[in-house]
Amino acid sequence: MAKPVIAALPPWLQRTLIRWGVHPDDRKRPVADLPVERMPLPPLLFLPLQQHVGAPARPVVQIGDRVAKGQLVAEASANISAPVHASTSGVIQDITTYPAPHPSGLEQPVIVLAPDGEDRWLNTSPPADPFALEPAAIAKIVAEAGVVGLGGATFPSAVKFALGLRVKVTTLIVNGGECEPYLSCDDRLMRDHADEVIDGIRIVMHAIGARQAKVGIENNKPEAIAAMQAAAAPYPAVEVIPVPAHYPMGSDKQLIQVLTGKEVPFDGRAADVGVLVHNVGTCRAVQQAVRKGHPLVERLVTVSGGAVPAPRNLLVPIGAPVQALFDHCGGFVSPPARVVMGGPMMGNPLATCASPVIKGTSGVLALTPAEVGDSGVNACIRCASCVAACPMNLMPLEMAAHIRVDDLDGAFQLGLNDCIGCGCCSYVCPSSVPLSHYFSYAKGALSNNERATLKSESIKKLTTARTERLEREAQEKAEAAARRKAEREAAKAKAAAAAAQASKPATEEVSS
Amino acid sequence: MSTLPSSAAHAPHAHSGTTVSRVMGTVMLALLPATLYGFYLYGWPSIWLWLITVGACLIMEVACLRLTGRGGPATLWDGSALLAGWLLAMTLPPWAPWWIGVIGAFATIVVAKHAYGGLGQNPFNPAMVGRVALLISFPLPLTTWVRPVPLFAAGSPGPAEGLHITLFGSGVPDALTSATLLGHVKTEATRGMDVPHALAELLGSAPYGFGWHSGSMGETATLLILAGGLFLLAKRLITWHIPVAVLAGCAIPAAIAHALQPEAYLSAGHHLAAGALMQGAFFIATDMVTSPASTSGRLIFGFGVGLLTWVIRSFAGFPEGLAFAVLLMNACVPLIDRFTRPRIYGHGKPAGAR
Numbered sequence: 001m002a003k004p005v006i007a008a009l010p011p012w013l014q015r016t017l018i019r020w021g022v023h024p025d026d027r028k029r030p031v032a033d034l035p036v037e038r039m040p041l042p043p044l045l046f047l048p049l050q051q052h053v054g055a056p057a058r059p060v061v062q063i064g065d066r067v068a069k070g071q072l073v074a075e076a077s078a079n080i081s082a083p084v085h086a087s088t089s090g091v092i093q094d095i096t097t098y099p100a101p102h103p104s105g106l107e108q109p110v111i112v113l114a115p116d117g118e119d120r121w122l123n124t125s126p127p128a129d130p131f132a133l134e135p136a137a138i139a140k141i142v143a144e145a146g147v148v149g150l151g152g153a154t155f156p157s158a159v160k161f162a163l164g165l166r167v168k169v170t171t172l173i174v175n176g177g178e179c180e181p182y183l184s185c186d187d188r189l190m191r192d193h194a195d196e197v198i199d200g201i202r203i204v205m206h207a208i209g210a211r212q213a214k215v216g217i218e219n220n221k222p223e224a225i226a227a228m229q230a231a232a233a234p235y236p237a238v239e240v241i242p243v244p245a246h247y248p249m250g251s252d253k254q255l256i257q258v259l260t261g262k263e264v265p266f267d268g269r270a271a272d273v274g275v276l277v278h279n280v281g282t283c284r285a286v287q288q289a290v291r292k293g294h295p296l297v298e299r300l301v302t303v304s305g306g307a308v309p310a311p312r313n314l315l316v317p318i319g320a321p322v323q324a325l326f327d328h329c330g331g332f333v334s335p336p337a338r339v340v341m342g343g344p345m346m347g348n349p350l351a352t353c354a355s356p357v358i359k360g361t362s363g364v365l366a367l368t369p370a371e372v373g374d375s376g377v378n379a380c381i382r383c384a385s386c387v388a389a390c391p392m393n394l395m396p397l398e399m400a401a402h403i404r405v406d407d408l409d410g411a412f413q414l415g416l417n418d419c420i421g422c423g424c425c426s427y428v429c430p431s432s433v434p435l436s437h438y439f440s441y442a443k444g445a446l447s448n449n450e451r452a453t454l455k456s457e458s459i460k461k462l463t464t465a466r467t468e469r470l471e472r473e474a475q476e477k478a479e480a481a482a483r484r485k486a487e488r489e490a491a492k493a494k495a496a497a498a499a500a501q502a503s504k505p506a507t508e509e510v511s512s
Numbered sequence: 513m514s515t516l517p518s519s520a521a522h523a524p525h526a527h528s529g530t531t532v533s534r535v536m537g538t539v540m541l542a543l544l545p546a547t548l549y550g551f552y553l554y555g556w557p558s559i560w561l562w563l564i565t566v567g568a569c570l571i572m573e574v575a576c577l578r579l580t581g582r583g584g585p586a587t588l589w590d591g592s593a594l595l596a597g598w599l600l601a602m603t604l605p606p607w608a609p610w611w612i613g614v615i616g617a618f619a620t621i622v623v624a625k626h627a628y629g630g631l632g633q634n635p636f637n638p639a640m641v642g643r644v645a646l647l648i649s650f651p652l653p654l655t656t657w658v659r660p661v662p663l664f665a666a667g668s669p670g671p672a673e674g675l676h677i678t679l680f681g682s683g684v685p686d687a688l689t690s691a692t693l694l695g696h697v698k699t700e701a702t703r704g705m706d707v708p709h710a711l712a713e714l715l716g717s718a719p720y721g722f723g724w725h726s727g728s729m730g731e732t733a734t735l736l737i738l739a740g741g742l743f744l745l746a747k748r749l750i751t752w753h754i755p756v757a758v759l760a761g762c763a764i765p766a767a768i769a770h771a772l773q774p775e776a777y778l779s780a781g782h783h784l785a786a787g788a789l790m791q792g793a794f795f796i797a798t799d800m801v802t803s804p805a806s807t808s809g810r811l812i813f814g815f816g817v818g819l820l821t822w823v824i825r826s827f828a829g830f831p832e833g834l835a836f837a838v839l840l841m842n843a844c845v846p847l848i849d850r851f852t853r854p855r856i857y858g859h860g861k862p863a864g865a866r
Binding site: 022024103146181253257263264265266268338340342345346347348349365367371372373375378379380381382383384385387388391393394395397398402414415418421423426427428429430431432434436437440472 | 521526527529530532534535590592601629631632763801825853854857858
């Protein structure tokens with residue numbers, strides 16, 4: 001019996017068959033219905049060299065350089081890396097460190113750009129017909145444009161393209177789920193630029209050799225679904241499919257399951273089941289890079305939360321300080337209990353609003369205490385709400401019990417590394433046990449342990465190798481010495497024999 | 513550069529709003545109709561006994577929390593002790609003396625809950641531990657049942673008289689005693705009377721399940737208990753697995769046995785409506801702390817509770833076996849949990865995939 005493709009079933013059946021996840025209040029409107037505003041350029045832009053998964057970019061500009069919008073300021077430094085471009089035209093003011101958009105608020109290397117206000121694009125010559133290009137050529141354009149996964153994963157897109165060519169990928173899954181509450185930047189993008197998104201999807205299909213594309217959009221975005229379906233109408237290979245609004249539908253694994261009925265194996269990648277997932281924003285960034293020659297220098301960001309008086313979707317240059325976004329939306333009505341980059345379910349709390357918007361920033365939220373819903377942690381009552389909510393079918397309560405007594409291996413046995421960190425378990429827990437936090441901690445501790453083990457193993461290996469080498473050398477030396485000695489003795493014996501022979505030649509003749 | 517508060521917090525930055533006290537409160541709300549009806553049926557002594565049992569549970573909870581230094585003041589108001597006391601009171605004979613409630617509360621709160629480490633740590637259902645301890649230690653008061661004498665009816669004791677009955681244990685007047693359905697059938701069976709005759713003797717032709725017979729508050733008004741259980745299902749506080757499995761675990765063997773030998777075995781209908789099965793299925797076996805976490809585990813657990821209840825009722829010395837069945841299955845929960853872990857996404861071969 002094949003697993004049902006849930007997305008192809010009637011909605012009431014979808015509800016019964018999806019046994020995981022939660023239904024948080026989505027709080028997307030009215031922000032999602034307001035037109036996007038372009039944020040005015042802030043006085044300074046802070047371009048982190050590390051905005052992606054992989055090695056940080058390497059600066060290629062000097063302090064004082066004048067750059068155009070879209071000009072390369074830092075190049076990719078490894079196979080898995082992404083370049084950084086100037087978000088507007090201006091002058092490189094500094095190459096220094098600055099608070100990262102990370103809970104720690106630690107400083108990281110940035111290039112500081114002072115905009116000149118002209119916002120002048122670099123002249124480029126995009127290809128006439130991307131579909132005439134080799135897939136590898138498209139991957140090169142995308143890599144050079146610094147496009148990374150815009151759903152929040154920030155994995156360099158071109159690297160994923162190359163994977164699509166190595167493994168046989170038949171289906172491109174396009175993630176328009178946007179299941180996080182509050183966020184509506186992808187919704188806005190699909191409503192306002194459906195044609196460009198569909199064009200981007202077709203370019204990505206060409207680049208990875210996929211025959212078909214399935215665009216999954218949560219059914220709480222009917223306008224986006226309508227716009228995308230209209231834009232996809234001329235292309236039968238591109239199918240726009242409404243999926244139930246159900247957190248975490250926008251998680252790759254869950255979306256793949258709902259759209260194709262396939263499960264990504266725990267020890268493999270999506271490509272192993274013949275699919276590749278890209279976010280709608282990423283597809284549009286690819287389109288902009290290929291059609292216009294525009295690298296990824298700006299993005300839509302949802303600015304929302306109860307502490308924001310005029311929440312809005314903004315078009316923001318990468319590198320703008322978060323504070324500038326809030327200021328543009330009217331500051332704070334009340335001091336926020338927490339400022340979050342990303343959505344409320346998986347986003348990172350910020351240590352400071354000075355941190356810049358990066359490529360993966362889908363939203364910045366200023367949440368009130370009521371929205372955060374902080375209450376004290378109580379004892380687990382084994383209600384198993386977390387088990388019912390877990391989209392990976394894990395047993396969070398048992399994993400947490402192991403982690404609490406520092407039995408990380410026990411938690412690992414129960415599937416700790418399969419946890420996708422969606423936060424459903426913490427969200428439903430009546431005792432407010434910070435389950436997600438436990439799991440993040442344990443994953444970090446485990447991988448540290450693993451690294452330490454690998455390190456000690458490799459040291460052990462080296463030490464053993466050295467000992468063996470020394471022994472071998474000693475043995476070889478001894479053998480060589482013995483050989484030389486033997487040779488010497490043989491020579492001596494020979495010489496003695498020769499001398500003996502020379503002294504009694506007559507006898508020799510007689511005997512022979 | 514200002515530092516924001518709570519940057520050390522971890523996602524999610526939102527919560528469903530469900531709390532332990534809300535969970536407990538909803539269960540109590542579901543128990544309320546059956547409880548009020550029980551108060552009405554059995555009058556003031558039952559109200560006093562309920563108050564004493566619940567009060568004793570709360571006092572012992574406070575004492576234990578103090579002694580162990582567990583939890584803050586909020587822990588008392590999470591409602592778990594109140595609910596445990598309430599459930600215990602629902603299983604007691606309504607006219608039982610005060611010390612039954614107090615000793616039961618001790619077994620429930622001190623022995624079954626806090627000795628094991630407090631809320632969430634106890635392997636056995638506290639209310640059932642309380643009830644079984646009482647039943648084994650004091651069989652007589654635990655099996656002396658009163659006929660319904662509704663509040664305000666002639667012969668129903670007033671508040672003061674009711675308190676006197678509860679405090680000074682004058683016992684149930686002989687004129688008011690009556691056997692429960694299960695107790696009656698069991699007693700008559702030992703005397704050699706078959707099941708249909710025993711039933712006819714007790715009930716005449718009156719229907720069963722509406723509460724107009726003797727029993728504890730939690731077992732007579734079967735339909736109100738069922739309504740409360742359906743409310744919990746609708747509120748998604750419990751899932752259908754345990755209640756359905758408990759009822760099926762008892763009803764299926766009962767129906768088979770009754771079909772084979774109607775003179776020796778009660779019908780499935782009587783098993784479902786009599787005794788504590790309905791309360792057990794919806795309110796006791798579904799106790800979150802002491803039941804399995806996975807759905808398949810819940811089905812196994814529930815079926816075991818139902819089946820053991822039927823076995824004890826039909827073959828053992830006790831007329832009712834739900835409390836024993838629950839405790840026996842509680843002991844199996846770690847094992848059940850271990851062998852019924854759900855298949856993790858992406859692990860093993862999904863049925864028919866690829």
